[in-house]
Amino acid sequence: MKRVLAAAVAALLPLWAQAQTAGELTKGASDQHNVLNYGMGYHLQRFSLIDQINKDNVKDLVPVWNYSYDDNRSEESQPLVYNSVLYVTTNSATMAVDAKSGRQIWKTKVDYPPETPRIVCCGIINRGAALFDGKIYRTTLDANVVALDAKTGKEVWRQNAIDFKTGYSMTVAPLVADGVIITGVSGAEFGTRLFIDGWDAQTGQHLWRTYTIPGPGEPGHETWPGDTWQHGGGSTWITGSFDPELHTVYWGIGNPGPFNAAVRKGDNLYTDSILALDPKTGKIKWHYQFSPNDPFDYDSVAEMILADINVDGKPTKVVMDANRNGFFYVLDRTNGRLLAANPYVNVNWASRIDLETGRPVETEITARARAGEKVTVFPSIMGGKNWEPMSFNPQKGLAYANTLNFGGHYKAIAVEYKAGDWYLGMDLADLWDWPNGPRGYLKAIEPMTGKAKWETPSDIPRFSGVLSTAGNVVFSGQLTGEFEAFDADTGAKLWSFQTGSGIEGQPITWEQDGVQYVAVSSGIGGVYSIFSGDERLKGVPAGGSLWVFALHRK
């Protein structure tokens, strides 16, 4: 009997070692030995309490190992860490790597049809995986959701979300909330109608779909004239945040299609909005729209950070967003009430956001754009901040964000829908209004005012995620390859290391056997390098790899 019990326990042990529970995921933000969530916690704060690396000793940071992705596309994936194994994705593979030695444990290739890149708007990429119950979950460019065995990399289940051919692709890292695998879709530039899906973690069974563009009979459908809702866009390509106490998922929704707003007169719900969802059913609890009837591609998919902060002296559960439209929003996440919305970059399309109505007060620039004139608008269609995730340091109450410092030229033109083609309705010649100086700043932003406590410029803007730590250090990367550390109080640069290709990845940190490690993916090829025409990047080679750093041991 004893022997039988021992055998049973032995058989279960590996399962226990592999099985990330819902409880573990909920505590992800305070788990210093693992990185279990996209965003380093359900709140997406990308802040670590580990302070072994601090602003005084970060100058002694050295590489520990480098792992080649054998992939020369843009590397925007955030690695996860569990029990000394890193799990990381590219567009072309999922990999498990030993965290200490950098040796590959397994690699499972992603095979998609050669036609797929035809309908991928802005870089051949993947943004990461989710980890739950012994499985790795990821999405693929040809719109599949896949579960792999975390131990072996073998496929457990695969579900096709939708036929990719008319413009649907998937790059998002899934979210596991209340045991449901939740995924979003890209493709608003192709005249699609997009959605968020829920999947059963064990079997892959499709549980629910919430369209971001309401269909006939659904609330909000009246904000779309005629059949424009069928091509209304509303992408969902960045992982939502999750409040386990409120059982609510917060997901950012992308731009309407086409860009030409005259085609779709009305507010165009739920484009450029935040949706608060029930993870079990996908039901919308509340919504808030940042940019109604948006002409300027002010896509609002980027991270919705959760924090508990003091508002008018009262501890308040908020959700924060540095929106593409140039305003920094703070909302009460229990009900969607707008608490603050202030510009964090140069903005000329709206003079302010009315806190009573929650609506922007548009300027004459936007009126002229709507009338069909060519205008110079701030921010440009790349936004005040693009997709690259910011970090929120709750100890300092500051959001560290890579912001963009340029405007754009905008002119709406006629457009006809053709399946699988770009559906923009915007003149693409002469798009950018570049400044003479820096095109980007890393800023330490006060959420309630939008004001920067400090900013550090970059001639070529940064498109890397940001990580901040209790060691008073802020980490970020440059498109020219430098991985950098800054003083969280002053923005002074403390350390830099050349990673060999441009950084568009999402840095993470964890502690193992008494050592704090920092990891980031390097590999150029995302939206700025494709569309900016910035030929200063010519000397930056492609080539994806994962770097891991720690303090030099004397």
Place this chain on the structure above:
Amino acid sequence: MIGRGLGGVAALALALIAGRSAAGDDMPRPAGAPDSKAERVQSGRALYAQHCSHCHGFGMVNAGNVVPDLREFPTDNKQRFVDTVTHGKNNRMPPWGDVLSSAEIDALWAYVRTGGK
């Protein structure tokens, strides 16, 4: 010496122009393709913006890190261009043969040969 040298360069240049002419622009044009080069370039520019710019950059301006800089595509090698566009390449460039007609690929080639100027 100088004269001979220059003559050699001129002959080479002539040969190059002839070669370019034969392999580049004067191949038989598919049915439906506009006759005028200017029309083909204009049509190619619009097709490029629609189908190619989301990887190769607006107006072909691209740092060339991840996808080829089309301004550097050899202007005397139409066949390579047509083959690559039609069938794709290296499992990176997607095939367009089922989307674009021969006349459309011909127009794209006319545009690519301009180097975006």
